[in-house]
Amino acid sequence: MAERFEQRGRGAVSNQTGRYERETRAAFDDGWDTIENGAERLDTQVFDEVARTIITFNKSPDISFDRTVNPYRGCEHGCIYCFARPTHAWSGLSAGLDFESKLFRKTNATELLVRELSRPGYVVRPIALGMNTDAYQPIEREQRLTRQLLEILSAHNHPVSLLTKSALIQRDIDILAPMAAMGLTRVGVSITTLDRKLARKMEPRAATPERRLETVRALSEAGIPVMVMTAPIIPGLNDHEIEALIQAAAENGARGVGYVVLRLPFEIKDLFHEWLVQHAPDRAARVINTLREMRGGQDYDAKWFERGTGKGPVADLIRARFIRAATRLNLNLPREPLRTDLFRPPGAPSAQLSLNF
Template sequence: MLPPRPLAVSKGRGAVSNMQGRYEVNGREGFDDGWDAGIEPGDAPRFKTQVTDEVAKSILSRNASPDIPFKVSLNPYRGCEHGCIYCFARPTHSYLGLSPGLDFETRLFAKVNAAELLRRELAHPGYKPEHIAIGVNTDAYQPCEREMRLTRQVLEVLSECQHPVGMITKSSLIERDIDLLAPMAAKGQACAAITITTLDSEISRTLEPRAAAPARRLRTIRTLTEAGIPVSVSVAPIIPFVTEPEIERILEAARDAGAVSAHYVVLRLPFEVNPLFQQWLEAHFPERAQRVMNRVREMRGGKDYDSDWGKRMQGEGVWADLIRQRFTKTVERLGLGKLGSRFERLDTSQFRRPLVVPAATGKAGAKGAAQLDLF
């Protein structure tokens, strides 16, 4: 039998394979059949991004997790072209019969009716306003948002309703929507969190290949801050011996750029993220791959991952405690607050329910609905 095909890095992509999802019936295993003899080791075919329109049935997701500072979130897209190898949302592509690997980065789904669904949700008589976090599972400002503008449409609805929102992104495209976010922030209805995993552009280029460069994210923090939008920095994930040495430098750079609070998460490896991340390690950091995984297991009770609340975000053990101490002491020294408190202080008292007009009624129906609203 021929040996397994060596890992091949696709330029501009995070995953180094298109491994099958856990729900697929038939198993697949890559091997070298000799037909790729002319391809240089380490090369891989280019994968073109495909965006498919999706008519979603619902748009708001709710959680009861005690270790997350928000209960309601909204994601305009499935999959994410940023290609962050560590993304905990990768396994969700398995529900679609697609790979959490390269499919997650290249076969995207856009919820084209996101704004319409949100408007109907907010108009429901029983709806009680809670701050909504946007961009939790997949980045709401990934490249396709430039043309599709679904996040922009969602923000327009929230702005109209004076509904509080927290944006989470690693993209500079958020600057496009300052005209909506700044007035909301002035009323205590908007804040943003910018994720900075590393300041090393070389590491970032393979770790999160299509996200904004670290220096560009720092500039985004400054731009948002100068517009009056409170910005937090999310140092996530912290990867032992890869990004972990930079904790203090990231926090200092973010503070200097204007960030007012900070949060961190240690590397999480649920489901298919685990083998995908280990493939990435072998492809990009083979000399330290075993060392990294040994430290990850030390923070996870000897396992690759522990999903228990209270442990999944920050880990446990000596190394997890050292990271916690380093982060906490640096945050205190720099005068930074906590990300969660920033979300919790958003104002829900000014919320006003939107009008919802059936699409078939057209302009005449909209006029009639507006008249009815007066009574």
């Protein structure tokens, strides 16, 4: 059960109790109709966090990167489908409204990055920056942690990829463009829908679809390879836009496209079902049943290589449509790997200095 706190400009419609908590909260109508009253304004709070490590490694065989750096926990964009929501439960917080209003900044992120890149035996591979929560969410405007991390990676020629749905990344073109010229970076821009009204409900504090397409164009014109992620695809809600999204990506200079079918692990299942009933009641049952059909009757199936695509006739049709549209527009060509041979660990002598000995 969850306590309801409907909030304008927020994605979740409740503050569902974290799965590790001993007690649960439930809304209760005592006959005075107060359960439907609007809650007080929910302001964003930002807390300092001293992290123990900054580079997180993974061994997932269906993910194209083996390490990530996330300067923030929680995300103010408030995307109702965000796969990172359940991570807030580790702090005793809700995957619902807490996730998008109680944020954590890793105050020692830059120091940790320099230290970890300096370790003997460190093997360089591209770092995926901001893959758990968006590195360019609104608080980055003031905090500038992402920019500071990029400055370190750029100074040491460390390859990095980014994925965002924020136009704020344009601020850092001055760092990303020279890195791209050296084969050290690429950017993914997530565009879920071209429908402003749907985007406003589903991703309330992210950039509008138009601003994201403008961002794709700006990055591309600066010489930065851009891929558009049409993710997540939600059957019965935005799957009819697949071809239009890919066409828009091509028209704005994207070099590739990708997709992921909606995943509903842990608390996201109930949060998304709640959201559907609130914002798309006429389609809620169809969306839920189709997703279950793609997951063998379950809300989620965590099998490698199937968790992001699903299986069955609907999954096959989505895949076929996506491949056909991407192929027609030459957006499914192999990507060049980012360079790793230029990396200079912090503290290492420069190439020029080493020639003098």
